[in-house]
Amino acid sequence: LMNNLQKEGSTNLRQENCRAKGGSPGFKVAILGAAGGIGQPLAMLMKMNPLVSVLHLYDVVNTPGVTADISHMDTGAVVHGFLGQQQLEDALTGMDLVIIPAGVPRKPGMTRDDLFNINAGIVRTLCEGISKCCPKAIVNLISNPVNSTVPIAAEVFKRAGTYDPRRLLGVTMLDVVRANTFVAEVLGLDPRDIDVPVVGGHAGVTILPLLSQVKPPCSFTQEETEYLTSRIQNGGTEVVEAKAGAGSATLSMAYAAVKFADACLHALRGDAGVIQCAFVSSQVTELPFFASRVRLGRNGVEEIYPLGPLNEYERVGLEKAKKELGGSIEKGVSFTTGSS
Ligand code: NAD
Numbered sequence: 001l002m003n004n005l006q007k008e009g010s011t012n013l014r015q016e017n018c019r020a021k022g023g024s025p026g027f028k029v030a031i032l033g034a035a036g037g038i039g040q041p042l043a044m045l046m047k048m049n050p051l052v053s054v055l056h057l058y059d060v061v062n063t064p065g066v067t068a069d070i071s072h073m074d075t076g077a078v079v080h081g082f083l084g085q086q087q088l089e090d091a092l093t094g095m096d097l098v099i100i101p102a103g104v105p106r107k108p109g110m111t112r113d114d115l116f117n118i119n120a121g122i123v124r125t126l127c128e129g130i131s132k133c134c135p136k137a138i139v140n141l142i143s144n145p146v147n148s149t150v151p152i153a154a155e156v157f158k159r160a161g162t163y164d165p166r167r168l169l170g171v172t173m174l175d176v177v178r179a180n181t182f183v184a185e186v187l188g189l190d191p192r193d194i195d196v197p198v199v200g201g202h203a204g205v206t207i208l209p210l211l212s213q214v215k216p217p218c219s220f221t222q223e224e225t226e227y228l229t230s231r232i233q234n235g236g237t238e239v240v241e242a243k244a245g246a247g248s249a250t251l252s253m254a255y256a257a258v259k260f261a262d263a264c265l266h267a268l269r270g271d272a273g274v275i276q277c278a279f280v281s282s283q284v285t286e287l288p289f290f291a292s293r294v295r296l297g298r299n300g301v302e303e304i305y306p307l308g309p310l311n312e313y314e315r316v317g318l319e320k321a322k323k324e325l326g327g328s329i330e331k332g333v334s335f336t337t338g339s340s
Pocket residue numbers: 032033034035036037038039058059060061101102103104105106115119122125126141142143144145146171172173174175202247248249250253
């Protein structure tokens with residue numbers, strides 16, 4: 001009997017109906033790349049999120065095992081697994097939020113841009129599926145190089161006629177998480193009390209922490225500023241080197257992704273004052289995409305805040321960041337427009 005029930009998925013359906021009647025404000029969330037280094041802990045943490053009622057786990061390998069494992073957690077969300085491209089559409093249909101950590105990670109000696117050739121095509125395929133099956137979903141894009149994959153996603157959505165710039169967000173939360181941690185270390189404070197805006201993009205010098213705008217207000221020596229800026233910009237490489245060929249940040253990234261996804265879900269629910277940094281379509285600079293503080297609401301990005309007053313060190317950093325970022329954005333745009 002159990003086998004039949006499991007095969008038909010009828011236990012899950014009954015659970016979903018029962019929870020829907022309970023009136024819980026549950027959202028439907030899909031993770032694409034759910035069996036990976038980020039995907040697995042991210043799936044576990046999303047299964048623990050009380051705002052999630054249905055969790056879809058999609059990957060091209062190993063989703064049955066990850067799904068069986070996570071589905072035994074006695075939390076509210078009902079979990080379904082999807083394996084291989086023929087199940088992508090089922091994975092996406094009806095989703096409110098789609099989180100994408102699919103794609104290859106760096107090894108020592110590589111830049112994030114070295115991942116472009118493989119990850120660009122993966123992101124394109126996944127976004128074509130989103131256009132078709134859940135064009136209104138909020139998309140949290142994690143796959144690197146974020147500076148190029150977000151423009152790729154935008155072009156795919158434009159071509160499909162479904163593009164809503166408010167709903168496409170490149171996840172730069174890990175830069176903020178790192179910045180909060182490293183600044184707290186220098187100041188001897190609790191990282192939970194620190195908020196560092198990090199703007200620009202998500203690679204090397206495009207990652208621009210605004211240390212002059214740290215909350216609570218504090219000041220740094222020139223030496224501290226240089227140390228912190230460099231450590232935040234190279235945080236990803238620090239992990240890649242420590243893992244010595246076994247991949248890049250996965251656990252801190254899953255934590256950051258959940259922090260960001262949770263903010264998106266609170267905003268979708270209608271909570272006021274949800275503000276996070278993200279890499280989005282923007283008019284804050286002359287570039288078409290830029291990471292800065294944004295206010296999230298029921299439609300995704302409701303308001304993009306200007307950069308605020310920068311000191312001389314940050315103004316120089318901003319020029320460097322824009323130069324590199326412009327090229328990465330262009331590369332993403334032409335990947336899609338250059339192909340049929
Ligand atoms: P991983 O190799 O451990 O996992 C990636 C998963 O993607 C694998 O399970 C793989 O099967 C899956 N995948 C590959 N092609 C797919 C496809 N077409 N459809 C669905 N799934 C597919 O890598 P990881 O460590 O989890 O990193 C994933 C990505 O996230 C990398 O590109 C990495 O650079 C990036 N990343 C971004 C940030 C950020 O701050 N934005 C932080 C860390 C890592």
